[in-house]
Amino acid sequence: MTVPSHSTHDALEDERNQNIKIYINGDIVPRDQAKVSVYDSGFMLGDGMWEGMRLYNGKWAFFDEHMDRLFNSCKAVALETGLDRAGILDALSATAAANDMTHDVHCRLMITRGTKVKPFQHPALSQSGPTIVIIMEHSKPATSLHTSGIRLATVPQVRGLPMSQDAKFNSHSKLNCVIACLQAEQAGADEGLMLDPHGFVNTTNACNFFIVRKDEVWTSTGDYCMNGVTRQKVIELCRASDIPVYEKNYSLYEAYGADEAFLTGTFGAQTPVTTIDGKRIGDYDGLGPVSKRIRQLYSELVAENTA
Numbered sequence: 001m002t003v004p005s006h007s008t009h010d011a012l013e014d015e016r017n018q019n020i021k022i023y024i025n026g027d028i029v030p031r032d033q034a035k036v037s038v039y040d041s042g043f044m045l046g047d048g049m050w051e052g053m054r055l056y057n058g059k060w061a062f063f064d065e066h067m068d069r070l071f072n073s074c075k076a077v078a079l080e081t082g083l084d085r086a087g088i089l090d091a092l093s094a095t096a097a098a099n100d101m102t103h104d105v106h107c108r109l110m111i112t113r114g115t116k117v118k119p120f121q122h123p124a125l126s127q128s129g130p131t132i133v134i135i136m137e138h139s140k141p142a143t144s145l146h147t148s149g150i151r152l153a154t155v156p157q158v159r160g161l162p163m164s165q166d167a168k169f170n171s172h173s174k175l176n177c178v179i180a181c182l183q184a185e186q187a188g189a190d191e192g193l194m195l196d197p198h199g200f201v202n203t204t205n206a207c208n209f210f211i212v213r214k215d216e217v218w219t220s221t222g223d224y225c226m227n228g229v230t231r232q233k234v235i236e237l238c239r240a241s242d243i244p245v246y247e248k249n250y251s252l253y254e255a256y257g258a259d260e261a262f263l264t265g266t267f268g269a270q271t272p273v274t275t276i277d278g279k280r281i282g283d284y285d286g287l288g289p290v291s292k293r294i295r296q297l298y299s300e301l302v303a304e305n306t307a
């Protein structure tokens, strides 16, 4: 399998993932038999929503928060999920059991508007009910992510205004992010740092973005980015631990001059950023001191949540 040499989703190789079983609409089938129709709304239009979640000790971390986002997103686009929260939990549990997975697992839960009767856009053409797919893999972030960190490049692609396609949707359609990622790669970086329509620093193509300046933690207002569950947990942990934290507008001027920078996401928790547009951030191999403290607090919170 060819994957980019360095990305925020680099995982340790695990041969077991070649033989996983995948959930599709109630069936759990071997990976090479897991297929959806070419008429599926997700394939044809990116018309679907998804969640990335982690399983530790047989429990899904921050399950309620992920379901809040998923159900809010589906409601906003009139996507009937077919399953309620308990039904989704049952489907996740059945998939985990079929794979004999309990710990260090990452799942991608996807719900699309389902199979269309004709290859056109109108949502009413999706008449099969939703397509629900769960892919679970054994997953530990690559250790190199924590030693060498991520190189960011600011990209021309921005996160748009909420009345175009609200960035808060974790939709199947990720073309906006994919374009940003390609632009970053062309600039010789690992991930794209995206601005908002006003030019303030916003988020990256796959994670949320934080800086640390003089022991203060700053992140964007949240108006133009995916409101990550990990992002919210970091903000709450800072507040509870007397670490000054601000959701505010700031520009590249402050990002370039930051003492530390890190990314947040369910997959990698907190991942250090080493350079932005070739400018070195801090002088650390891996996370700086404030980011390291946040990572420790976060891992304790995950342990508590999945105990």
Ligand SMILES: Cc1ncc(COP(=O)(O)O)c(C=O)c1O
Binding pocket: 052, 170, 177, 203, 204, 205, 206, 207, 208, 226, 227, 228, 229, 230, 231, 264, 265, 266, 267
């Ligand atoms: C564009 C984008 N930003 C941020 C995140 C991180 O969100 P979370 O912390 O909920 O995993 C994701 C994860 O899906 C994402 O796709």
